[in-house]
Amino acid sequence: MINKVTLLGHAGKDAEAKQGKTGAFAVFSLATGTKEKTQWHNVIVTGQQAAMALDMIKKGSLVYLEGVISYTKQEDKHFTNIFSNFFRVLNSKGASSGQESKQAQAKTADSSGDSQGGFEDDDIPF
Secondary structure (H helix, E strand, C coil): CCCCCCEEEEECCCEEEEEEEEEEEEEEEEEECCCCCCEEEEEEECHHHHHHHHCCCCCEEEEEEEEEEEEECCCCCCEEEEEEEEEEEECCCCCCCCHHHCCCCCCCCHHHHHHCCCCCCHHHHC
């Protein structure tokens, strides 16, 4: 069986550091779709890739990522979580001109962590 997702979208917020049972990780939201219909994804980044995400992913950044998809339910709300095992920032919003040309590539073996969702369509970063 295969569980693989590939997404290209805009970060809805700067990557944030979180602490879970298995260690530190980074989380951010990713918007895909069109201006008329936006889909929001919670992205979880672990390992060395997490530190890179914290430095490079800013609200509005165009991000390509690959990972696995996980569904969770909290208090009658359903969330889609993407555990990223590879990402690349294609452009970076709010970064210095030197950072804009940087691209991040990383792979992690461990993809675990916690994330909470709940995004509004008003939060569309584009």
